[in-house]
Amino acid sequence: MGKTIAEKIFDTHLVDAPFGGDVCVLRLDRVFCHEITTPTAIQDLVARGKDRVFDPDKIKAVIDHVTPAKDSKTAMQGKILREWARRHNIRDFFDIGDNGVCHAIFPEKGFVRPGFTIIMGDSHTCTHGAFGAFAAGVGTTDLEVGILKGVCTFKRPDTFRIEITGELQPGVYAKDIILEVIRQISVNGATNMVIEFAGPVVDQMNMDQRMTLSNMAVEAGATSGICQPDMTTVEYLWPFIKDEYDSPEAALEAYSEFCSDPDAVYARTKTIDVSGLEPLTTFGYKPDNVRPVAEMADTAVDQVYIGSCTNGRLEDLRVAAQVLKGQKIAGTVRGIVSPATPDIFSAALEEGLIKIFMDAGFCVTNPTCGACLGMSNGVLAEGEVAAATTNRNFNGRMGKGGMVHLMSPATAAATALNGCIANSELFTSREAI
Amino acid sequence: MKTFEGNILCLDRADINTDEIVPAKYLTEIDKKAMKPHLLEDLKMDGFDPDRDLEGVAVVVARENFGCGSSREHAPWALEVNGINVVIAPSFARIFRQNMFNCGMLAIELPETDIQALFDLCGGERPRLAVDVETGNITASAGGSTLDLAFQISEFDKTLVQTGGWVEYADKNY
Numbered sequence: 001m002g003k004t005i006a007e008k009i010f011d012t013h014l015v016d017a018p019f020g021g022d023v024c025v026l027r028l029d030r031v032f033c034h035e036i037t038t039p040t041a042i043q044d045l046v047a048r049g050k051d052r053v054f055d056p057d058k059i060k061a062v063i064d065h066v067t068p069a070k071d072s073k074t075a076m077q078g079k080i081l082r083e084w085a086r087r088h089n090i091r092d093f094f095d096i097g098d099n100g101v102c103h104a105i106f107p108e109k110g111f112v113r114p115g116f117t118i119i120m121g122d123s124h125t126c127t128h129g130a131f132g133a134f135a136a137g138v139g140t141t142d143l144e145v146g147i148l149k150g151v152c153t154f155k156r157p158d159t160f161r162i163e164i165t166g167e168l169q170p171g172v173y174a175k176d177i178i179l180e181v182i183r184q185i186s187v188n189g190a191t192n193m194v195i196e197f198a199g200p201v202v203d204q205m206n207m208d209q210r211m212t213l214s215n216m217a218v219e220a221g222a223t224s225g226i227c228q229p230d231m232t233t234v235e236y237l238w239p240f241i242k243d244e245y246d247s248p249e250a251a252l253e254a255y256s257e258f259c260s261d262p263d264a265v266y267a268r269t270k271t272i273d274v275s276g277l278e279p280l281t282t283f284g285y286k287p288d289n290v291r292p293v294a295e296m297a298d299t300a301v302d303q304v305y306i307g308s309c310t311n312g313r314l315e316d317l318r319v320a321a322q323v324l325k326g327q328k329i330a331g332t333v334r335g336i337v338s339p340a341t342p343d344i345f346s347a348a349l350e351e352g353l354i355k356i357f358m359d360a361g362f363c364v365t366n367p368t369c370g371a372c373l374g375m376s377n378g379v380l381a382e383g384e385v386a387a388a389t390t391n392r393n394f395n396g397r398m399g400k401g402g403m404v405h406l407m408s409p410a411t412a413a414a415t416a417l418n419g420c421i422a423n424s425e426l427f428t429s430r431e432a433i
Numbered sequence: 434m435k436t437f438e439g440n441i442l443c444l445d446r447a448d449i450n451t452d453e454i455v456p457a458k459y460l461t462e463i464d465k466k467a468m469k470p471h472l473l474e475d476l477k478m479d480g481f482d483p484d485r486d487l488e489g490v491a492v493v494v495a496r497e498n499f500g501c502g503s504s505r506e507h508a509p510w511a512l513e514v515n516g517i518n519v520v521i522a523p524s525f526a527r528i529f530r531q532n533m534f535n536c537g538m539l540a541i542e543l544p545e546t547d548i549q550a551l552f553d554l555c556g557g558e559r560p561r562l563a564v565d566v567e568t569g570n571i572t573a574s575a576g577g578s579t580l581d582l583a584f585q586i587s588e589f590d591k592t593l594v595q596t597g598g599w600v601e602y603a604d605k606n607y
């Protein structure tokens with residue numbers, strides 16, 4: 001019987017199956033850490049007299065959620081993480097000047113490989129599944145044990161294969177596809193499952209787009225959202241793996257060990273034809289409250305936020321800048337853009353994207369999660385409305401009493417120009433940047 | 434082992450997320466006890482007032498997909514420091530459920546009909562409930578009525594609850 005990607009990764013990483021049950025203890029290739037959830041794990045390890053790490057080279061850490069620190073408490077979280085990284089010789093630690101949003105910076109540095117097992121105390125860890133890895137968000141105790149012992153427990157996962165077919169219309173992007181997936185299967189449609197994104201549309205996507213898809217798998221309840229490794233994956237990773245393999249073809253050959261078998265057994269399958277898909281946005285407090293942008297066109301917004309681990313990458317900034325070029329955002333709108341990493345920021349600067357944002361009236365912030373989680377850099381006031389390229393529209397997510405409409409960078413840019421939610425096709429200048 | 438017995442709070446809503454259980458702005462707290470006054474602070478439900486309704490509660494009963502959203506373990510901690518060590522629902526978000534058992538707490542899944550029976554019972558005076566981890570039984574009572582329900586958790590989850598959680602177990606065994 002054939003196996004899915006997730007089953008293959010589980011089989012190659014299995015350490016124990018306690019009590020013969022369906023819980024698997026897996027060996028971890030990576031433990032990622034950030035300053036919000038890791039300090040509590042560190043403090044608890046210290047309190048238990050177990051202040052150790054299983055392998056400093058497999059642990060990667062970043063200060064990203066609130067950076068630079070905004071008050072004494074966030075400063076203390078950064079301090080605890082920084083001192084711990086130093087004390088345990090964790091060399092890949094990214095602090096002010098080098099830091100960016102975890103799920104953007106870790107792939108960019110080449111820390112993710114097909115077939116890897118990865119945990120982090122962050123629900124959007126599923127993003128790294130875009131590389132054909134099993135990557136899952138965990139709580140503090142799992143993180144703590146991951147740091148200490150390099151293992152984590154998971155139930156043997158069922159896989160939900162979602163095949164994306166058809167041809168995208170102009171103005172429709174990976175973000176619209178994942179919103180459509182969540183609309184169709186609901187916020188718990190994939191609970192305890194791994195989503196495998198497949199089909200011709202996914203095959204044609206670049207890594208930035210695949211990361212947008214995988215990033216929001218958790219919003220449908222999935223443990224991880226996996227895309228199978230192919231030449232696109234290898235080309236992205238090539239600068240980091242060129243000493244390991246003779247050629248990209250040889251790397252692909254090795255990684256194809258982590259592709260699903262043609263006769264793999266799936267718990268659920270679904271095919272979504274995206275040819276007729278319109279730009280989408282959310283309307284309520286749940287990520288499956290999704291509607292066409294056309295039906296939300298009269299909704300006025302106070303703030304537009306372009307950034308986050310979902311849509312703060314270079315491709316996203318290019319798409320948004322294409323819409324904004326040569327135009328000014330509405331006087332009623334506060335525009336904020338946070339390039340997700342310093343490298344993305346530099347590239348955007350070189351390509352002239354930052355100037356387009358600034359000329360349009362956007363505030364450009366340093367790389368950080370910032371406004372996404374309503375802790376800094378653009379918190380909403382009670383009763384305010386935001387259009388955001390992020391992944392969560394929960395009540396209060398970007399500030400108590402604030403409403404968030406999730407959308408693609410193109411739709412967000414058009415919305416900034418218009419003052420009300422708008423389809424980017426109404427604004428896009430067709431000239432190249 | 435923690436105690437799994439006391440007054441019930443019924444929350445008649447599905448998809449209660451971890452932002453509602455404890456808002457993100459308290460994630461800067463490093464001490465669990467700091468969560469105490471903020472449990473369910475952002476949960477907007479008709480007739481629910483966290484300042485009034487959490488007094489003396491030891492058990493939460495809710496609808497499906499409880500604990501969805503952010504992976505924050507601050508959610509189980511906020512329950513724990515308020516003396517709530519057990520949540521009962523038809524289903525849980527994966528991370529929340531695992532966090533509960535990792536902390537030696539209980540996230541018990543029951544069929545919809547049993548959950549409905551608990552909600553019906555909670556209409557009565559002073560609903561209370563006790564969980565026997567060893568035998569897998571729940572005894573609930575309110576007014577004059579009682580209700581006996583059976584539940585299942587894996588041997589592994591049971592061991593975590595009985596031995597105080599995943600850190601000790603993992604450090605000993607791996």
Ligand code: SF4
Pocket residue numbers: 065101102103122124307308309310368369372373390391
């Ligand atoms: S950008 Fe937002 S969703 Fe992504 S890791 Fe940061 S806070 Fe979480």
